[in-house]
Amino acid sequence: xxxxxxxxxxxxxxxxxxxxxxxxxxxxxxxxxxxxxxxxxxxxxxxxxxxxxxxxxxxxxxxxxxxxxxxxxxxxxxxxxxxxxxxxxxxxxxxxxxxxxxxxxxxxxxxxxxxxxxxxxxxxxxxxxxxxxxxxxxxxxxxxxxxxxxxxxxxxxxxxxxxxxxxxxxxxxxxxxxxxxxxxxxxxxxxxxxxxxxxxxxxxxxxxxxxxxxxxxxxxxxxxxxxxxxxxxxxxxxxxxxxxxxxxxxxxxxxxxxxxxxxxxxxxxxxxxxxxxxxxxxxxxxxxxxxxxxxxxxxxxxxxxxxxxxxxxxxxxxxxxxxxxxxxx
Amino acid sequence: xxxxxxxxxxxxxxxxxxxxxxxxxxxxxxxxxxxxxxxxxxxxxxxxxxxxxxxxxxxxxxxxxxxxxxxxxxxxxxxxxxxxxxxxxxxxxxxxxxxxxxxxxxxxxxxxxxxxxxxxxxxxxxxxxxxxxxxxxxxxxxxxxxxxxxxxxxxxxxxxxxxxxxxxxxxxxxxxxxxxxxxxxxxxxxxxxxxxxxxxxxxxxxxxxxxxxxxxxxxxxxxxxxxxxxxxxxxxxxxxxxxxxxxxxxxxxxxxxxxxxxxxxxxxxxxxxxxx
Numbered sequence: 001x002x003x004x005x006x007x008x009x010x011x012x013x014x015x016x017x018x019x020x021x022x023x024x025x026x027x028x029x030x031x032x033x034x035x036x037x038x039x040x041x042x043x044x045x046x047x048x049x050x051x052x053x054x055x056x057x058x059x060x061x062x063x064x065x066x067x068x069x070x071x072x073x074x075x076x077x078x079x080x081x082x083x084x085x086x087x088x089x090x091x092x093x094x095x096x097x098x099x100x101x102x103x104x105x106x107x108x109x110x111x112x113x114x115x116x117x118x119x120x121x122x123x124x125x126x127x128x129x130x131x132x133x134x135x136x137x138x139x140x141x142x143x144x145x146x147x148x149x150x151x152x153x154x155x156x157x158x159x160x161x162x163x164x165x166x167x168x169x170x171x172x173x174x175x176x177x178x179x180x181x182x183x184x185x186x187x188x189x190x191x192x193x194x195x196x197x198x199x200x201x202x203x204x205x206x207x208x209x210x211x212x213x214x215x216x217x218x219x220x221x222x223x224x225x226x227x228x229x230x231x232x233x234x235x236x237x238x239x240x241x242x243x244x245x246x247x248x249x250x251x252x253x254x255x256x257x258x259x260x261x262x263x264x265x266x267x268x269x270x271x272x273x274x275x276x277x278x279x280x281x282x283x284x285x286x287x288x289x290x291x292x293x294x295x296x297x298x299x300x301x302x303x304x305x306x307x308x309x310x311x312x313x314x315x316x317x318x319x320x321x322x323x324x325x326x327x328x329x
Numbered sequence: 330x331x332x333x334x335x336x337x338x339x340x341x342x343x344x345x346x347x348x349x350x351x352x353x354x355x356x357x358x359x360x361x362x363x364x365x366x367x368x369x370x371x372x373x374x375x376x377x378x379x380x381x382x383x384x385x386x387x388x389x390x391x392x393x394x395x396x397x398x399x400x401x402x403x404x405x406x407x408x409x410x411x412x413x414x415x416x417x418x419x420x421x422x423x424x425x426x427x428x429x430x431x432x433x434x435x436x437x438x439x440x441x442x443x444x445x446x447x448x449x450x451x452x453x454x455x456x457x458x459x460x461x462x463x464x465x466x467x468x469x470x471x472x473x474x475x476x477x478x479x480x481x482x483x484x485x486x487x488x489x490x491x492x493x494x495x496x497x498x499x500x501x502x503x504x505x506x507x508x509x510x511x512x513x514x515x516x517x518x519x520x521x522x523x524x525x526x527x528x529x530x531x532x533x534x535x536x537x538x539x540x541x542x543x544x545x546x547x548x549x550x551x552x553x554x555x556x557x558x559x560x561x562x563x564x565x566x567x568x569x570x571x572x573x574x575x576x577x578x579x580x581x582x583x584x585x586x587x588x589x590x591x592x593x594x595x596x597x598x599x600x601x602x603x604x605x
Contacts, residue, residue, distance in 0.1 A: 050451025
């Protein structure tokens with residue numbers, strides 16, 4: 001690189017200096033391109049290409065052991081029908097599979113309930129942390145513990161606590177006379193989803209609380225002083241003043257959590273294996289892909305999950321734009 | 330006055346409830362891990378015995394030390410790789426104007442929204458083609474999908490806020506882009522690097538789906554998979570004591586790290602969320 005030999009006066013640009021500056025700029029842009037290459041190649045190899053291959057496999061009859069011999073079969077994995085001689089029509093494919101729709105229902109149910117409860121509890125925890133009191137640091141450290149614990153470990157810990165015979169949860173509930181017999185929380189069809197929800201809410205509420213807390217801390221303190229002078233009831237202050245002000249931060253947190261909840265896999269795989277009541281789209285896709293050797297069928301299911309999440313993301317960005325243009329904030 | 334104290338008490342009861350609810354499951358796992366024999370199946374709320382049997386069992390049980398080593402290697406190298414690629418990319422994305430920068434940033438952000446399952450089939454093929462199946466390299470390679478976008482995103486926002494004058498001074502002194510990154514920006518970026526590195530480390534340490542799918546033998550597994558697949562002498566006998574001991578071993582380092590760096594982690598989490 002060429003540099004100047006004479007020191008220029010600061011703030012003044014001579015003609016050769018402009019030439020050098022633009023030369024510097026182009027060399028900078030060129031260098032920047034090279035700096036981007038490793039990241040872009042890595043993302044292409046690890047995300048872009050595999051995604052395209054998954055979509056491709058969903059249109060073939062590939063199996064785990066014969067990936068190379070995959071043949072194109074159109075939309076048969078998604079929907080396929082054959083008319084029998086008797087005139088009866090047989091439907092097959094993911095879109096005609098009750099197990100798939102059951103998984104879709106489980107995923108939506110899990111995502112909506114967990115995110116709603118996490119938002120409510122997270123807001124309460126954030127409001128507590130936003131108050132001034134002795135020992136606030138300890139509370140903030142304590143709520144980070146569930147977040148720091150690996151999902152698999154929390155699944156196992158809670159699996160043990162929710163154990164039907166020796167679990168502490170049953171023991172506690174019996175002692176408090178809330179239940180009269182021991183419940184097999186994770187194995188029972190009626191309670192399996194509740195168990196999953198409890199563990200997920202326990203684990204991810206801290207994340208929500210911290211995001212909402214960051215929003216709360218941006219609310220100017222004098223607003224509260226003004227409402228205190230006017231003698232407005234605290235609950236009214238929360239719904240009329242605080243909530244509208246933290247809504248942007250809250251919305252981002254909710255969207256992040258919702259997209260995350262839609263793809264849940266590990267907690268359910270470990271806590272309630274083989275339970276039809278908790279199988280989500282991710283769990284059933286992997287089951288077909290790897291365990292049942294229906295590679296192409298599983299690819300079709302994971303492509304559908306990808307499409308669902310992609311549409312949700314696009315909708316969010318689109319709605320977000322509309323909102324900004326409307327000057328709602 | 331009585332009303333004031335009632336409110337105070339209610340508030341502190343809520344605080345205590347939050348703390349107990351957060352910490353109790355981990356406390357109970359530690360409690361269980363120190364029990365042995367039949368006392369394991371007796372519910373206790375306070376420590377009654379301290380026995381190291383479960384911890385001894387975990388380390389004598391064949392592959393667990395190896396799994397622990399695998400996890401350390403995978404998480405460390407994943408972080409190193411992500412930071413190396415992300416620093417250079419973040420410099421280009423934050424300091425240099427070029428066409429398509431906005432689209433590129435949006436694409437990177439959308440990759441972090443990817444459901445991992447959507448790339449599983451394709452990635453399985455790539456990993457098998459490269460001969461990385463059932464190796465730690467396959468895991469390190471595949472983990473860049475969730476560590477890289479996040480690291481690039483946070484480092485880009487951080488670098489954008491650094492004053493332009495520092496860079497201009499370096500350019501006047503004849504420094505090239507590589508020198509600017511390594512000598513000028515890197516020393517200023519330690520806080521951001523520690524935060525993103527730590528979050529990436531935790532993500533890689535905890536990852537389950539890829540680790541479960543891309544490894545097939547005890548000696549290449551990472552700890553989350555090893556814990557999930559720990560089984561007893563028979564199918565119906567779940568070794569809760571050893572599972573809890575193993576869980577405590579893999580969790581304690583994380584909890585300690587998180588508590589030491591809690592301020593940085595909170596700022597990193599909110600930077601990824603609120604600004605994103």
